[in-house]
Amino acid sequence: MLSHSDQFPAVASGLAGTYLDNAATTQIAASVLARMAAFETAGRANVKRGIYPLAIQATQAFEGARAAVARYLGAGDSNEVVFTSGATAAVNLVAHGFGAGLAAGDEIIVGEGEHHANIVPWQMLRDRAGVVLKVLPVDDRGYPRIDALAGLITERTRLIAVTHASNVTGAVTDVAAICDMARAKGVRVLVDGAQMAAHGAVDVTALGCDFYVVTGHKMFGPTGVGVLWARAEVLDAMAPFMGGGEMIRRVTFEETTYAPPPHRFEAGTPPVTQAIGLGAAADMLLATDWPEVRSREWNLLGGLMDVLDARDRVTVIGPGADDRRLPILSFTVAGAHPHDLCELMGARGVALRGGHHCAQPLMDRFGVEATTRASLALYNTPADVDAFSDALDHALTVLS
Amino acid sequence: MSGTDDLYDARIKQLAARTAGLGPLEHAHCRHEADNFLCGDRVTVEVELDGGAVKRVGGRVRGCLLVQAAAALIGETAPGLDRAAAMDGIRHARALMADGTPATGAWEGLNAFTPAHGLKHRHDCVLLPFEALEACLGGISGAQPR
Numbered sequence: 001m002l003s004h005s006d007q008f009p010a011v012a013s014g015l016a017g018t019y020l021d022n023a024a025t026t027q028i029a030a031s032v033l034a035r036m037a038a039f040e041t042a043g044r045a046n047v048k049r050g051i052y053p054l055a056i057q058a059t060q061a062f063e064g065a066r067a068a069v070a071r072y073l074g075a076g077d078s079n080e081v082v083f084t085s086g087a088t089a090a091v092n093l094v095a096h097g098f099g100a101g102l103a104a105g106d107e108i109i110v111g112e113g114e115h116h117a118n119i120v121p122w123q124m125l126r127d128r129a130g131v132v133l134k135v136l137p138v139d140d141r142g143y144p145r146i147d148a149l150a151g152l153i154t155e156r157t158r159l160i161a162v163t164h165a166s167n168v169t170g171a172v173t174d175v176a177a178i179c180d181m182a183r184a185k186g187v188r189v190l191v192d193g194a195q196m197a198a199h200g201a202v203d204v205t206a207l208g209c210d211f212y213v214v215t216g217h218k219m220f221g222p223t224g225v226g227v228l229w230a231r232a233e234v235l236d237a238m239a240p241f242m243g244g245g246e247m248i249r250r251v252t253f254e255e256t257t258y259a260p261p262p263h264r265f266e267a268g269t270p271p272v273t274q275a276i277g278l279g280a281a282a283d284m285l286l287a288t289d290w291p292e293v294r295s296r297e298w299n300l301l302g303g304l305m306d307v308l309d310a311r312d313r314v315t316v317i318g319p320g321a322d323d324r325r326l327p328i329l330s331f332t333v334a335g336a337h338p339h340d341l342c343e344l345m346g347a348r349g350v351a352l353r354g355g356h357h358c359a360q361p362l363m364d365r366f367g368v369e370a371t372t373r374a375s376l377a378l379y380n381t382p383a384d385v386d387a388f389s390d391a392l393d394h395a396l397t398v399l400s
Numbered sequence: 401m402s403g404t405d406d407l408y409d410a411r412i413k414q415l416a417a418r419t420a421g422l423g424p425l426e427h428a429h430c431r432h433e434a435d436n437f438l439c440g441d442r443v444t445v446e447v448e449l450d451g452g453a454v455k456r457v458g459g460r461v462r463g464c465l466l467v468q469a470a471a472a473l474i475g476e477t478a479p480g481l482d483r484a485a486a487m488d489g490i491r492h493a494r495a496l497m498a499d500g501t502p503a504t505g506a507w508e509g510l511n512a513f514t515p516a517h518g519l520k521h522r523h524d525c526v527l528l529p530f531e532a533l534e535a536c537l538g539g540i541s542g543a544q545p546r
């Protein structure tokens with residue numbers, strides 16, 4: 001059997017170096033590249049309407065990808081899966097489509113720890129439609145404070161938008177608990193699964209949410225594609241966001257009627273190749289031995305935390321090693337700015353990310369301007385932890 | 401040493417360590433906040449004038465070592481210069497970053513940033529405080545046009 005790193009060309013070749021920036025973008029899997037190449041070289045045609053063999057085959061490949069993603073997300077029906085250009089586009093689609101049904105004074109609760117992709121679209125909706133935004137605070141470890149939720153939900157609450165896992169701290173939200181509370185009050189829940197999806201199959205049905213968004217490039221697939229999953233009845237009731245071809249039933253100059261979901265939300269030619277790649281990524285992830293991967297990721301995370309614990313000046317932000325979390329680790333170093341650390345460690349072949357991670361409200365919550373972040377994926381190895389440790393020592397020496 | 405290590409040499413680190421000396425000014429004639437939207441670094445520059453010349457520079461820096469060092473250099477170099485000469489700092493800084501042209505005259509201290517010339521992704525760090533200074537002084541009526 002191939003090791004995990006063998007399945008990722010840039011990892012196997014060593015060209016990705018010590019790649020610890022997986023929360024930004026994971027490396028692409030060989031199986032994904034192969035399926036995209038096969039489509040482009042032997043199966044390329046537009047999808048959905050063509051009735052010659054190549055087009056029929058292309059449509060089948062595209063719809064097959066939809067079904068694979070549906071399986072990975074635990075969706076009851078693949079028609080609940082809408083292809084978008086990414087997680088950001090998926091949230092914006094909901095903000096427009098679901099948002100169109102909201103009235104001034106309706107309320108949306110947004111987590112304090114969200115990525116800007118799950119904040120800004122709601123602010124834009126607030127500015128368009130007079131919707132009121134409320135913030136669900138996070139605790140000192142970065143977890144949404146579910147105890148504060150009951151006090152925030154009112155008769156006017158229509159939606160709770162919360163991340164499944166923080167791209168900064170790795171904290172995993174107890175989404176099922178939020179959904180239970182929301183359902184009892186008739187409130188919809190949107191979950192940002194951008195980070196979660198790279199760490200094991202999701203079960204949207206068990207979570208009980210209404211919307212779930214993921215993005216291809218963070219789950220070993222290509223860039224330029226993502227998914228909005230939404231419960232069938234929610235999608236049925238939702239207005240389209242973009243208009244154009246492939247999303248209509250009938251167009252006259254007087255009136256247009258729309259296609260049923262998911263096509264209603266996929267105006268124009270979709271990112272066919274990328275969707276097929278994402279389907280291949282979902283297949284790969286479905287075939288992955290997650291208990292084995294998780295225990296390895298867990299050990300490596302422990303290794304990174306030990307490295308940080310052993311250094312003076314270092315503060316880890318977020319949950320502890322034994323908390324419900326992903327292997328995404330943020331830290332600060334007294335007297336060393338994250339960009340300088342990342343520059344120095346990057347020059348030693350260690351890819352990290354420093355900055356606000358598109359989560360400025362969370363930075364404010366923790367009273368920091370920026371953090372340095374190391375994030376693991378299934379192909380990382382103990383050698384990566386050693387390289388991280390050496391590069392960190394070097395950077396701390398230079399910056400002392 | 402790599403080019404990156406050169407960047408963090410003693411001169412830059414010593415400059416950066418002096419950023420703390422900037423602080424807010426009580427009688428600033430102008431104030432400008434500049435930020436790098438990509439990385440979130442933010443610099444506020446305040447200038448107190450004495451006639452046509454810069455008397456004091458103050459402000460606040462939230463950013464990496466290069467942003468800090470460049471802001472500190474401004475704080476130490478601009479006082480005593482007339483507005484035009486102070487605003488000229490950005491021209492020297494841009495030339496040094498763009499093609500390694502050494503800075504001369506009052507802004508010679510900028511040459512400490514020569515290693516950053518080869519690191520294009522860090523040019524904006526060095527330039528950010530200079531952009532704030534230029535906008536700050538340029539915003540005062542009667543100042544040299546930019």
Ligand SMILES: Cc1ncc(COP(=O)(O)O)c(C=O)c1O
Pocket residue numbers: 023024085086087088089115117118163165166167192194195215216217226358
């Ligand atoms: C938690 C989270 N949500 C949303 C996004 C946005 O994903 P994309 O840029 O692929 O749309 C990201 C990406 O950084 C993320 O980490």
